[in-house]
Amino acid sequence: MSVLFEQLDFVENPLYENVIADILTQKYSVVEQFFTAEEVAALRDSLMEKHQLDAFKKAAIGNRVNETIEKSIRGDVILWIDEVNANATEQLFFDKINHLVGYLNKTCFMGILQKEFHYALYPKGTFYKRHLDTFQNDDRRKLSFVCYLNDEDWQPENGGELVLYLDENGVEQEKVIYPFPGRVVIFESQVIEHEVKPVDTQRLSITGWLKTR
Numbered sequence: 001m002s003v004l005f006e007q008l009d010f011v012e013n014p015l016y017e018n019v020i021a022d023i024l025t026q027k028y029s030v031v032e033q034f035f036t037a038e039e040v041a042a043l044r045d046s047l048m049e050k051h052q053l054d055a056f057k058k059a060a061i062g063n064r065v066n067e068t069i070e071k072s073i074r075g076d077v078i079l080w081i082d083e084v085n086a087n088a089t090e091q092l093f094f095d096k097i098n099h100l101v102g103y104l105n106k107t108c109f110m111g112i113l114q115k116e117f118h119y120a121l122y123p124k125g126t127f128y129k130r131h132l133d134t135f136q137n138d139d140r141r142k143l144s145f146v147c148y149l150n151d152e153d154w155q156p157e158n159g160g161e162l163v164l165y166l167d168e169n170g171v172e173q174e175k176v177i178y179p180f181p182g183r184v185v186i187f188e189s190q191v192i193e194h195e196v197k198p199v200d201t202q203r204l205s206i207t208g209w210l211k212t213r
């Protein structure tokens, strides 16, 4: 009995194993349907509800102690999600995130002890110029996590592509990722420069970071 339990204690998760293999080999991973269509719809409703309450703020550059609003660099509006006061939908979101973090810590010794996530809404015409997700005075962000909450009928022509700038043996390569609903992009925060191309139709997402202490 106890032997059986020990064997069942660690169950390999193929989805997470793919993420880990991708990150080890190319420093980023794109996961389709990380969230189900129902979960995406519920998260989108939650985002829109809070946006209608005027809870979103213009996103800043720099971190919370050293931030400035610079519309020539980024034009999205954001709302940080508080896990302690999460609604039922957000709790489901954090359940999945925590499960992933537990797996990463157990299998890769990543030492992720903190996380932070915000909703983001890019109004038509906005963008986020090429940048790195780390700050000069804070290098705790290890993995960036972006989850798209757009409608099922999102089209590539709507713009708002995420472009990752990759280094292939010293040659820069652009990896273009469309913000289709349910899609999650995970990448190394300290390594991969990236940008959000101008959006033609309001673009919805949750972005966050898995951090060391």
Ligand code: OGA
Binding pocket: 120, 128, 133, 146, 161, 162, 194, 195, 196, 205, 207
């Ligand atoms: C960010 C960011 C990418 C995206 O918020 O730092 O780069 O696709 N987001 O929304």
Ligand code: MN
Binding pocket: 131, 132, 133, 194
């Ligand atoms: Mn970024």
